[in-house]
Amino acid sequence: MRIQTPLARVRHLGSAKEGSDHWWWQRLTALLLVPLSLWFVASIWWLVIGGATYEAFQDWLSGPVAAILMLLFIGMMFYHLKLGLQVVIEDYVHTKAVKWTFLVMINLGCLIGAIAAIYSTVAVALGG
Secondary structure, three states, rough: OOOOHHHHHHHOOOOOOHHHHHHHHHHHHHHHHHHHHHHHHHHHHHHHHOOOOOOHHHHHHHOOOHHHHHHHHHHHHHHHHHHHHHHHHHHHHOOOOHHHHHHHHHHHHHHHHHHHHHHHHHHOOOOO
16 A cells, blocks of 8 residues: 555656657658658659669669659658657567667667668669
8 A cells, every 4th residue: 555646656757858759750750751652652663664674773763863862761761660660669568678679679670771771772873
């Protein structure tokens, strides 16, 4: 039996002061991914329907607009993925060691995936 009131129990817990920032970044990346995803799907569809070869794809991606939009798409996609998976782990994994392990794996996985995708995009765009 506790003598404290419910208010006294939660008074010193406070906030992490990062929840709204995380929420806003999740919404911003989602909003930015809508037109980028539409552009990506339409571009790939146009290339596939046109029977594009690797050289045609490389010519398309070597254009500055396509390369910049592709890099933005990759960056936003991996950051949005990281934010979303982080929320799931923080909400549903309660053991601190397991939670920390999953968060590190998510961060490393998203970082490695983003670096590999950006490297591949730059290599193709520059003629590699």
